[in-house]
Amino acid sequence: MGFAHFGSIVLLTLFFRSNFGQQQEQPTPIPNTDEFFISDFFQKMGILNSSISNVYNFSSPVCSWQVVFCDANQEHVIGLNAPNLGLSGSIPDNTIGKLTKLQSLDLSSNQITNLPNDFWSLGSLKTLNLSNNTISMNLPSNIGNFGSLEKLDLSFNNFFGSLPESISSLISLQVLNLNRNGFDSTVPLGILACRSLISLDFSSNSFNGSLPDGFGSSFPKLKSLNLAGNEMKGKDSDFSKLESLKYLNISKNLFQGSVVEIFQESLEVVDLSSNHFEGLISQVNFSSLVYLDVSDNEVSGEFFSNLSETHNLKHLNFANNRFSKQNFLKIDQIRSLEYLNLSHTNLIGGIGDQISMLTHLKTLDLSSNHLTGKIPLLTSKTLQNLDLSFNNLTGEIPISLLRKLPWMERFNFSYNNLTLCDAQFSLETLHSAFIGSSNSCPIAANPNLLKTKTHTHKGLELALALTISLIVLLGALLFCAFGCRKKTQMWALKQDSYKEEQVISGPFSFQTDSTTWVADVKVANLVPVVIFEKPLLNFTFSDLLSATSNFDRGTLLAEGRFGPVYRGFLPGGIHVAVKVLVLGSTMTDQEAARELEYLGRIKHPNLVPLTGYCLAGEKRIAIYDYMENGNLHNLLHDLPLGIQTTEDWRFDTWQAEADESNGISNSISNSNSIGIQHVGSGDLLATWQFRHKIALGTARALAFLHHGCSPPIIHRDVKASSVYLDLNLEPRLSDFGLAKIFGNDLQDEMARGSFGYVPPEFLNQDGSSNSSSPCVITPKSDVYGFGVILLELISGKNPVEDEYPDENNSKDSNLVSWVRGLVRKNCGFLAIDPKIHNTGIEAHMVEALKIGYLCTADLPAKRPSMQQVVGLLKDLEPVMN
Ligand SMILES: *[C@@H]1O[C@H](CO)[C@@H](O)[C@H](O)[C@H]1NC(C)=O
Ligand SMILES: *[C@@H]1O[C@H](CO)[C@@H](O)[C@H](O)[C@H]1NC(C)=O
Ligand SMILES: *[C@@H]1O[C@H](CO)[C@@H](O)[C@H](O)[C@H]1NC(C)=O
Ligand SMILES: *[C@@H]1O[C@H](CO)[C@@H](O)[C@H](O)[C@H]1NC(C)=O
Ligand SMILES: *[C@@H]1O[C@H](CO)[C@@H](O)[C@H](O)[C@H]1NC(C)=O
Ligand SMILES: *[C@@H]1O[C@H](CO)[C@@H](O)[C@H](O)[C@H]1NC(C)=O
Ligand SMILES: *[C@@H]1O[C@H](CO)[C@@H](O)[C@H](O)[C@H]1NC(C)=O
Ligand SMILES: *[C@@H]1O[C@H](CO)[C@@H](O)[C@H](O)[C@H]1NC(C)=O
Ligand SMILES: *[C@@H]1O[C@H](CO)[C@@H](O)[C@H](O)[C@H]1NC(C)=O
Numbered sequence: 063m064g065f066a067h068f069g070s071i072v073l074l075t076l077f078f079r080s081n082f083g084q085q086q087e088q089p090t091p092i093p094n095t096d097e098f099f100i101s102d103f104f105q106k107m108g109i110l111n112s113s114i115s116n117v118y119n120f121s122s123p124v125c126s127w128q129v130v131f132c133d134a135n136q137e138h139v140i141g142l143n144a145p146n147l148g149l150s151g152s153i154p155d156n157t158i159g160k161l162t163k164l165q166s167l168d169l170s171s172n173q174i175t176n177l178p179n180d181f182w183s184l185g186s187l188k189t190l191n192l193s194n195n196t197i198s199m200n201l202p203s204n205i206g207n208f209g210s211l212e213k214l215d216l217s218f219n220n221f222f223g224s225l226p227e228s229i230s231s232l233i234s235l236q237v238l239n240l241n242r243n244g245f246d247s248t249v250p251l252g253i254l255a256c257r258s259l260i261s262l263d264f265s266s267n268s269f270n271g272s273l274p275d276g277f278g279s280s281f282p283k284l285k286s287l288n289l290a291g292n293e294m295k296g297k298d299s300d301f302s303k304l305e306s307l308k309y310l311n312i313s314k315n316l317f318q319g320s321v322v323e324i325f326q327e328s329l330e331v332v333d334l335s336s337n338h339f340e341g342l343i344s345q346v347n348f349s350s351l352v353y354l355d356v357s358d359n360e361v362s363g364e365f366f367s368n369l370s371e372t373h374n375l376k377h378l379n380f381a382n383n384r385f386s387k388q389n390f391l392k393i394d395q396i397r398s399l400e401y402l403n404l405s406h407t408n409l410i411g412g413i414g415d416q417i418s419m420l421t422h423l424k425t426l427d428l429s430s431n432h433l434t435g436k437i438p439l440l441t442s443k444t445l446q447n448l449d450l451s452f453n454n455l456t457g458e459i460p461i462s463l464l465r466k467l468p469w470m471e472r473f474n475f476s477y478n479n480l481t482l483c484d485a486q487f488s489l490e491t492l493h494s495a496f497i498g499s500s501n502s503c504p505i506a507a508n509p510n511l512l513k514t515k516t517h518t519h520k521g522l523e524l525a526l527a528l529t530i531s532l533i534v535l536l537g538a539l540l541f542c543a544f545g546c547r548k549k550t551q552m553w554a555l556k557q558d559s560y561k562e563e564q565v566i567s568g569p570f571s572f573q574t575d576s577t578t579w580v581a582d583v584k585v586a587n588l589v590p591v592v593i594f595e596k597p598l599l600n601f602t603f604s605d606l607l608s609a610t611s612n613f614d615r616g617t618l619l620a621e622g623r624f625g626p627v628y629r630g631f632l633p634g635g636i637h638v639a640v641k642v643l644v645l646g647s648t649m650t651d652q653e654a655a656r657e658l659e660y661l662g663r664i665k666h667p668n669l670v671p672l673t674g675y676c677l678a679g680e681k682r683i684a685i686y687d688y689m690e691n692g693n694l695h696n697l698l699h700d701l702p703l704g705i706q707t708t709e710d711w712r713f714d715t716w717q718a719e720a721d722e723s724n725g726i727s728n729s730i731s732n733s734n735s736i737g738i739q740h741v742g743s744g745d746l747l748a749t750w751q752f753r754h755k756i757a758l759g760t761a762r763a764l765a766f767l768h769h770g771c772s773p774p775i776i777h778r779d780v781k782a783s784s785v786y787l788d789l790n791l792e793p794r795l796s797d798f799g800l801a802k803i804f805g806n807d808l809q810d811e812m813a814r815g816s817f818g819y820v821p822p823e824f825l826n827q828d829g830s831s832n833s834s835s836p837c838v839i840t841p842k843s844d845v846y847g848f849g850v851i852l853l854e855l856i857s858g859k860n861p862v863e864d865e866y867p868d869e870n871n872s873k874d875s876n877l878v879s880w881v882r883g884l885v886r887k888n889c890g891f892l893a894i895d896p897k898i899h900n901t902g903i904e905a906h907m908v909e910a911l912k913i914g915y916l917c918t919a920d921l922p923a924k925r926p927s928m929q930q931v932v933g934l935l936k937d938l939e940p941v942m943n
């Protein structure tokens with residue numbers, strides 16, 4: 063303050079210096095002129111000698127002041143526009159009260175506490191704004207002197223007592239705002255004379271009693287009426303003739319009568335909340351509304367069937383009324399809806415998946431109803447508030463929804479019968495938002511198993527990250543030094559691809575060697591790709607298109623039983639295998655999505671994780687982590703990794719990996735100790751240790767699916783080409799759960815397995831697949847498939863159509879019958895792959911053949927469980943790490 067004061071003295075001194083010679087003093091206005099009253103006002107209100115005077119230059123003539131407007135002769139002040147100037151205290155007499163020609167006065171947002179007696183003589187006022195002060199007084203009848211007043215804003219003050227009857231003199235009044243004062247008693251009859259009113263706000267006062275008779279028909283021009291937060295007792299008919307009304311807020315009063323009478327065509331915003339309205343909601347035509355709040359009343363009937371016409375609605379609140387029991391019907395027509403509160407509205411039945419069509423939804427409250435069934439996917443990206451508490455919802459909370467919760471403002475799932483599977487929530491959250499839900503993951507995965515793995519690499523990762531950022535920095539510096547031209551080129555390129563993205567529309571047709579498949583998608587950019595671990599990345603089908611060069615044959619990895627598999631890089635360097643499931647499925651989109659979400663949750667070090675999915679028209683597309691080192695079938699039988707043969711990148715990466723990877727150095731040194739000199743892909747696979755490791759990993763994966771998951775997952779298609787090797791050469795089983803999605807019918811041959819791996823219970827006498835006898839699929843059919851893989855691993859032979867020495871009838875023979883014959887004759891050693899024969903102990907390999915023998919027993923009941931198989935295999939060789 064002191065400094066500011068000093069500052070103004072300095073400024074004043076400067077001012078006088080600059081006017082030196084003219085002998086001009088600060089002008090003293092002639093008494094009893096408007097100029098005099100104004101400067102007296104500012105002086106007495108403590109403004110002229112405050113720091114603000116520097117800004118407003120009060121030393122100049124009054125009419126040139128920024129806050130003052132004078133008439134053409136510079137004689138009379140007609141406007142004083144002084145909001146937020148720090149004016150404080152009572153306005154003294156003989157100041158602005160004497161400005162007889164004043165038409166506009168704005169003293170809003172100051173700290174004025176009282177008005178002078180002569181204030182009420184300002185008979186020319188058209189606009190008076192005293193909003194946001196601390197004026198504490200009765201509004202005197204003298205207000206009637208302001209016959210020309212068009213706008214009166216007294217909001218945010220402490221006016222108290224009744225509104226005087228003399229308000230009837232303000233016949234030109236268009237805006238009357240008394241919001242947030244202490245006015246009480248009834249609204250005076252005099253208000254009915256203010257027929258020019260366009261906006262009337264009495265909200266947050268203590269007005270009581272009824273509105274004067276004839277209220278509705280008195281304001282033909284009224285567009286906005288706010289009586290919220292009083293104690294008024296009116297009736298529905300009070301509002302029935304307000305023909306221009308667009309905004310009606312009578313929330314928090316004691317109004318009663320039929321809700322039906324309130325609504326009329328012109329209305330856009332209606333807030334009737336917290337009153338005592340009743341009546342049948344189905345008789346109300348609210349088709350033109352944008353905002354509707356009828357919460358906390360006594361309205362009855364059903365509302366769902368009438369909602370379909372309310373296309374403009376953004377905000378809808380029906381909470382806490384007396385509606386009859388009604389089903390949750392389709393609501394997807396109200397596409398612009400942002401707020402939906404149907405709490406306590408007697409809803410029954412399921413929520414329905416269509417609610418996901420409300421893509422602008424920010425708040426959804428369905429609490430305290432009788433809703434049953436599962437929670438739909440709720441894909442709205444804008445959702446911030448979700449309350450489903452106090453219902454009878456069951457099943458799992460969709461994982462895509464769970465993943466979004468940490469980004470939401472508020473959510474509540476309490477008092478249902480829900481299951482969730484997530485470890486990320488704090489105990490407090492679980493105890494407040496999930497009361498009564500069970501947090502039990504259906505998968506008994508040990509998350510620590512995966513976590514510790516990443517932990518151990520953390521130091522390395524940090525070092526790597528530092529190195530990379532240094533390299534990037536260096537690169538950036540070089541780039542800056544060399545190429546400003548390149549920059550513009552790159553920009554042009556980017557724009558191009560952006561443009562391309564805009565126009566991708568389908569349907570899309572793609573060709574592989576054996577099939578043509580069509581994605582019946584209208585606009586590729588609108589079909590989402592769900593990536594589980596990264597729910598906020600908004601990938602679409604168009605990203606899949608660019609990731610796979612439009613599903614180009616060059617990116618084809620394999621053509622599996624379900625359809626083609628492509629290799630691709632999603633934005634952000636996510637390396638994926640994209641599996642297109644070309645067969646039709648009996649599942650609906652929602653069912654398939656739910657199943658895929660479930661599969662995405664299943665994690666095990668020996669399973670290929672499902673990364674995400676996309677529902678592209680009829681086609682379901684499963685997205686997996688890319689497995690760097692190909693599948694067992696191709697490796698074992700020396701086939702190229704993928705279909706394409708032009709570019710054999712396999713050996714390079716393999717070797718590079720072998721040099722770097724810690725995991726592999728173990729097996730390399732092992733191999734070396736047995737006398738293997740050269741290490742390559744083929745050579746590595748040509749060791750007993752490595753083949754045993756693959757068998758054990760695969761067995762673990764199956765044991766996990768059978769015994770670690772509830773309900774158990776039966777793979778139904780266990781075969782060598784479903785076993786992949788990842789970056790660290792760990793075996794990983796793929797495609798689990800797909801058979802369920804795409805061969806729903808148990809009779810379906812598709813669901814049973816691939817040629818050579820099909821257990822005898824599914825085969826006819828002639829060896830072909832049996833499609834008539836109804837066979838129950840059990841985990842034991844997977845055990846058979848695993849047995850075949852095990853025999854394949856030890857013998858190095860194909861399950862069928864290979865050469866099996868010493869077999870009589872080579873046409874009908876297969877790997878299983880050949881090995882089983884040898885084992886029975888105690889000649890198992892003859893079946894051992896010569897390539898691995900010298901890399902381990904023969905007795906162990908023979909022992910492993912016996913495990914394969916058990917697994918491939920004709921009778922399912924005679925086969926061991928996968929858990930037992932894991933135990934047997936572990937006993938065979940010391941387990942590394
Ligand atoms: C401003 O100056 C006037 C007289 O010049 C004095 O009465 C008033 O108290 C002063 N106000 C402040 C806030 O200093
Ligand atoms: C204040 O007004 C005087 C007279 O009109 C003028 O000479 C001076 O430049 C103004 N000062 C500022 C800071 O605007
Ligand atoms: C009310 O006035 C104070 C200053 O007195 C200001 O800071 C505040 O923003 C004003 N509030 C409104 C709603 O205009
Ligand atoms: C009165 O002033 C306040 C604050 O400056 C402003 O928000 C309000 O719109 C004004 N009222 C009228 C009727 O212009
Ligand atoms: C309305 O409020 C006034 C002032 O507080 C009070 O005297 C009067 O009794 C109230 N009338 C009703 C009907 O509540
Ligand atoms: C109605 O008024 C109440 C109280 O002032 C307020 O909370 C509510 O938001 C208003 N409704 C609308 C639709 O503006
Ligand atoms: C509301 O829906 C019901 C049932 O469809 C219909 O009979 C009634 O006329 C509708 N009311 C309005 C106002 O549209
Ligand atoms: C509801 O009002 C709209 C116009 O606002 C009209 O077109 C429609 O026919 C009305 N519906 C019923 C059922 O009266
Ligand atoms: C939920 O269902 C149970 C059993 O059907 C029933 O007893 C209970 O009242 C229901 N709860 C709600 C809130 O509807």
Ligand SMILES: *[C@@H]1O[C@H](CO)[C@@H](O)[C@H](O)[C@H]1NC(C)=O
Binds near residue numbers: 457
């Ligand atoms: C909750 O759901 C489980 C199975 O989903 C069911 O067994 C149980 O009876 C349900 N409990 C209630 C109170 O409805």
